[in-house]
Amino acid sequence: MNHTVDEQITWSLARCCRPGDVLVVGVATPIAAAAGQLARELLVPDLALIEAAAVDVAPHDVATPMVRPEVVAAEAVGVYTQAEILDAIQRGRVSLQFISPAQVDGAGTINTSRVRASDGTMRRLPGGLAHADIACLIGRLVAYRAGHERRFLPERVDFVTGAAGRVATIVTSAAVLDWDGERWRLASLHEGVSREEAVAGCGFALDVPERVPTTEPPPPEALRLLREEIDPHGMRRLETREGRGAALRELEALS
Amino acid sequence: MAASKLTSLDDAAMLVGDGALLGIGGVLLRRKPIAFLVALAAAGRRDLRVASFLASLDVDLLVARGAVAEVHAGYVGFEQLGFAPAFGAAAAAGELRVLEYSELLFVSGLRASLAGLPFLPTRGARGSDLVAELGLREITCPYSGEQLLAAPAIRPDVCVIHAEAADEHGNVLAPSTQDFLFDADANIARAAETVVVTAERIVPTSEIRRGGALLFSYEVTAVVEAPRGAWPTALPGVYGTDIEAVRAYLAAAEVDPAAAAAHVMQGPG
Numbered sequence: 001m002n003h004t005v006d007e008q009i010t011w012s013l014a015r016c017c018r019p020g021d022v023l024v025v026g027v028a029t030p031i032a033a034a035a036g037q038l039a040r041e042l043l044v045p046d047l048a049l050i051e052a053a054a055v056d057v058a059p060h061d062v063a064t065p066m067v068r069p070e071v072v073a074a075e076a077v078g079v080y081t082q083a084e085i086l087d088a089i090q091r092g093r094v095s096l097q098f099i100s101p102a103q104v105d106g107a108g109t110i111n112t113s114r115v116r117a118s119d120g121t122m123r124r125l126p127g128g129l130a131h132a133d134i135a136c137l138i139g140r141l142v143a144y145r146a147g148h149e150r151r152f153l154p155e156r157v158d159f160v161t162g163a164a165g166r167v168a169t170i171v172t173s174a175a176v177l178d179w180d181g182e183r184w185r186l187a188s189l190h191e192g193v194s195r196e197e198a199v200a201g202c203g204f205a206l207d208v209p210e211r212v213p214t215t216e217p218p219p220p221e222a223l224r225l226l227r228e229e230i231d232p233h234g235m236r237r238l239e240t241r242e243g244r245g246a247a248l249r250e251l252e253a254l255s
Numbered sequence: 256m257a258a259s260k261l262t263s264l265d266d267a268a269m270l271v272g273d274g275a276l277l278g279i280g281g282v283l284l285r286r287k288p289i290a291f292l293v294a295l296a297a298a299g300r301r302d303l304r305v306a307s308f309l310a311s312l313d314v315d316l317l318v319a320r321g322a323v324a325e326v327h328a329g330y331v332g333f334e335q336l337g338f339a340p341a342f343g344a345a346a347a348a349g350e351l352r353v354l355e356y357s358e359l360l361f362v363s364g365l366r367a368s369l370a371g372l373p374f375l376p377t378r379g380a381r382g383s384d385l386v387a388e389l390g391l392r393e394i395t396c397p398y399s400g401e402q403l404l405a406a407p408a409i410r411p412d413v414c415v416i417h418a419e420a421a422d423e424h425g426n427v428l429a430p431s432t433q434d435f436l437f438d439a440d441a442n443i444a445r446a447a448e449t450v451v452v453t454a455e456r457i458v459p460t461s462e463i464r465r466g467g468a469l470l471f472s473y474e475v476t477a478v479v480e481a482p483r484g485a486w487p488t489a490l491p492g493v494y495g496t497d498i499e500a501v502r503a504y505l506a507a508a509e510v511d512p513a514a515a516a517a518h519v520m521q522g523p524g
Contacts (some may be wrong), residue, residue: 001295014352052436068495070434089359090379113355121399124346126332127288131357132359136381136382161384163382252499255496255499
């Protein structure tokens with residue numbers, strides 16, 4: 001079955017979940033939300049899935065929390081308070097989060113706060129939410145973006161929102177990169193992407209093994225679940241440049 | 256029985272002076288006390304210092320009207336709908352002092368206030384450039400020697416929140432749904448000196464007794480009846496975010512923030 005880049009990224013994120021993981025999904029990241037549900041359905045049935053602050057959420061359309069936030073919370077096993085969810089993170093109880101920062105650099109430092117524009121001035125972004133905290137408190141972070149360019153993967157971030165050390169994997173529109181303890185290694189290339197393209201999109205020196213496997217494409221059952229149950233309105237495309245406009249119109253029609 | 260705290264939006268807005276540190280309740284595009292902020296902007300308030308955990312239209316609207324000097328927040332934006340146009344433009348022009356917090360730094364600051372403490376130690380944000388920007392200091396654990404950040408108490412002069420219902424004495428009905436950070440408004444309200452509550456409905460105390468309280472009468476300074484007072488943001492369980500209106504604001508604000516704000520200030524259609 002043919003698949004799109006957002007579906008590949010979603011599947012690659014889902015594959016980062018392991019048995020026993022406690023996964024937190026933040027706000028405004030429909031790809032991360034879809035990946036968590038997909039992982040629980042097909043890969044890690046015991047995954048503890050915390051969406052925003054709702055714990056063990058029931059299966060749901062990822063558009064629902066954007067339109068009627070109370071529905072997902074009402075169908076969860078329970079909801080953490082503002083202090084409780086941050087305490088769970090602070091005491092080290094959360095093992096995994098998918099994040100979409102503006103930049104991840106060659107050391108694994110993340111930036112969600114501000115980026116240098118082409119004229120040299122710093123452009124302020126909406127802000128890092130809990131990124132500064134989770135960068136030093138959550139077991140593993142997986143950074144993702146529907147793109148693969150030096151702007152996203154610079155040698156050094158323009159601003160340190162979150163310290164280096166916890167980003168274990170980067171998933172882009174071209175490849176999956178793994179942190180080997182010292183640097184980023186090309187773990188797999190998505191179908192149709194050359195190793196030269198993957199290297200050219202990195203502002204840091206990428207370790208390229210002699211044999212680089214092809215990223216596992218989303219299997220038919222994952223695509224069916226994603227398209228029919230988890231994200232029938234295509235909210236994951238809000239995180240892609242080409243699909244964003246249509247997805248926004250879809251979202252508006254739902255509200 | 257205590258005296259009534261019922262007042263008008265305009266009179267409640269008088270509780271916020273120029274230059275005040277204003278805590279704003281609500282999170283992202285939910286429970287933002289927009290009707291009150293509109294009244295505040297219309298009253299021509301200047302140089303406000305605004306503390307809003309995860310901000311959206313609340314901060315952008317006040318900035319668009321030129322009411323803000325300083326923003327304390329963990330996020331100012333519209334999630335997948337886009338960036339905050341007036342905030343972004345004013346920050347780029349150097350007209351705003353922006354203090355970006357991590358979520359743990361902000362909430363630790365609120366919790367210090369809630370506990371009546373000057374600061375709360377936290378393990379959050381270590382190694383972040385935000386630490387130096389905010390001028391945070393470290394503290395050594397006297398037992399283990401561990402280095403922790405000391406998050407200073409956030410103590411707004413005035414806080415405003417929007418709720419589904421309150422009685423005239425200031426008892427505030429707890430949210431009917433436990434959506435994302437449903438309790439956050441109690442935290443920022445209790446951290447503040449003065450608390451303004453706008454509510455969809457003014458109800459008898461018996462209704463609060465049945466539904467449970469978010470805040471108690473002695474914790475609240477003023478109560479204002481403001482139907483659809485969070486519009487175009489959501490009041491979960493009562494009405495959803497008016498995404499069409501928010502997108503219209505964002506599109507208009509790209510051209511002229513003050514004009515876009517004026518449109519929101521006309522209220523729900």
